Amino acid sequence: MDKDEFRASFFEECEELLEAMHDGFDQMATQKHDEETMHAVFRAVHSIKGGAGAFGLNELVAFAHHFETALDRVRSGKLELDAGLLDLFRHCGDNLTDLVSAARDGDTPVSGTPALRAKLDKVLGADGLAESEPDEPDFEPVTLDFGDLGLSTENTSGLTMLFHAEPGLFVCGSEPAVLFRAMEKLGSFAVEADLSKVPSFDDLDPASCAITWTLTTSDDVSRDDVAMVFEFVEDQCTLDFVSISNTDGPELSDIGISDDLADIPEEFLPSAADLSEPHAGSGPVAAMPGLDDQNEPTASVQESDQVPNKESEAKGNAGGGGTIRVDLEKIDKLINLVGELVIKEAMLAQSISDLGASSESDISVGFESLKSLAGEIQEGVMSIRAQPVKPMFQRMARIVREASAATGKKVRFVTHGEYTEVDKTVVERLVDPLTHMIRNAVDHGLEKGAARAAAGKLPEGTVTLSAAHRSGRVVIDVSDDGGGINRERVRAKAVERGLISASDTLSPPEIDSLLFLPGFSSAEEVSELSGRGVGLDVVRSEIHKLGGRVSIHSDPGEGTTFSISLPLTLAVLEGMVINVAGQTMVVPISAIQETLQPRSTAIHDIGSGGRVVRNRDLLIPVIDVGAFFGFRAEPVDLNPHVLLLIESDDNHRYALVVDEIQDQRQVVIKSLETNYHQVDGIAAATILGDGRIALIIDPDNIVRGSGAKLTGDLNLQMAV
């Protein structure tokens, strides 16, 4: 591991620690916390401080130290944790998060630090100030690598271990003598250096250490204690226990690497919680090892409870807790290959059907099992990229706090389904739209305190963020229990902005959808918080770019819910394969509302070359896909064609004319931009069963692209 890798792993660890910290605060807020919650938070902050010190991130260290001092007061019972203090802690936590990301990205320091430090100082009082001079961190943030367990039983009452320093130990500025001195503090301790392997001066490699030390401790020293001392040099040394203390941990019946690991709390293992599984947040991450001696006994008791099940997990993989860290690029490459596999499979399917083989023939049966295997591989590979939405939800909790502070509204933030897994890219790209929606919910959704009281609601508003898998998609809901959408006002605003005309009759859902129109901002006064010119239309187009859809449901007096429905992955799309003007194209299923036979519907010419189709009392503009792409002239007779009803970005329906629907299937998304450029009306490309490329249509883009021709139709549609 070089320094950059260390740095990267430190920041990864920070993410987890911060998550654990926020979790702790959440628990404290629910009053269901116990002493351990406070310890966990303290340890998280402390570990961040320790690591930051090793990397010379002084600002981070200074703040973390202050924060930690305050936490310690609460932990040791010198300070009472009340709502105000918890609030301050949360702000400090947010600030710590900012400092960590500022340190990681090399950004300018966070501005909120001095103010929060002042507040912390106030809480701590005068003596706190004296104490809170940041002490020099004297440790390195790494984990322990315990070697094989020896079999010697000559010293059953104490611990004997062989310590060998790797070159990395010195590179990182650690020093065995410091470690030994730390060991000395644990209890009676002896160290003996084995100089036998030290080469002659000529052969000496100055960068490596040829000395092996034998360390012996008295029986009152536990392995956890030793682990603590060596915690920060784990990767840079080997530490082999040559005898086991009976006073600590379960009796080991069988000596081997897995048992060896089992005895060590999981968090000491390398990268224990990297790529953490959903459940990881509650266990090991929350219990990151503290460095404070007085705290540790409590923690060890807790951890040793986990030992039995850890044992089975550790078996068979000497890594950490069954997770490994993998380069994203490798996964993406795998996903690409799986994409190829899906394409080849489709090709093979075509050849087999061309052969006319019966479904019982060996080749068909073999192909079917191949197909199901490929499907499983695809699912498995996709799931590697999947991440729980929890970290994103935690970020939203912060947005709620900030929005609540800015608006002066009291808000309770509730999350459901935070372990729902979504593609990493989707999660990342959802942050901005969700932030906007959450702010909206607090700023515009919830009523002011007085209005809530008048409506007989609790003074504290509730904003709920939930995620769930539903029929192959992920649905994320943002709801508030506010007053619902003020349709009168929305309508008036839309008329004022010229989005609709005063005489239009709109159904309630149609009015709600007006919020998504570009340039619409419903708050009476543009507040500092939301309404900075970025409207819900941006949110909507962001979500559309991810292949998702967003809808509103609002009940007057009850609240508003925004539902985002997203595909599980960005690599594969469920599409309808169509023919138009001799070209094979794909239309995303998510866009298609229904398909129509023009024969059975009434088509009207509306002059100026436009046509509309009547469907459920709506007149829907007709767009010929072939003509749009310049493949053909607009057909005169639509009867032999098929109409695909799609709903556009602005909630209006359009009918796309295509010639024939071939199939509905999963297609692998291939970028057109890599070697070419963006094409109007085309979202991406895919490869069909015959190996040829088919273009994936972007229906919204077609609607916008042909917008000039259809101006005026919008009102026509609404007036009917």
Place this chain on the structure above:
Amino acid sequence: MNMEDQALEITKTYLEVVAFRVANQDFCFDLKSVREIRGWTETTILPHAQPYVKGVINLRGSVVPVVDLSERLGLGATDPGPRHVIIITVLGSQTVGLLAELVSDILTVAETDIQPIPDMIDETVRKFISGVLVIEDRMIRKMELSTILGSDIG
């Protein structure tokens, strides 16, 4: 090729070029830009594309546009058939296929052998070439890939 290499004078810098024919004229460009040469395959038409963009093909999972060199050079559109070839070239991060009649040779030429463009060359072709090579009785125009795959392609 190896034998030939050894016979080359060391003082000169040499260049390997791939020579091909478009609309009965000989062209060449740096071999280093060529990834592979494959036969013509039907393309998928790209809407709203320049007339010289024949569409896209599937090159082992990548979507690669194909440019009709003849049309691009202003020498008339090609009606591609099985005898035509697509030269897959890489320029920067972009992979583009170039449609040509045939690939004739891979030549090792000294940079000093590249002569300035004579006046007799068509005005339209002129802007896409950087010099000519005269080998035996053939005049091979050295094509500048960057102008062929200019901004209007990628």
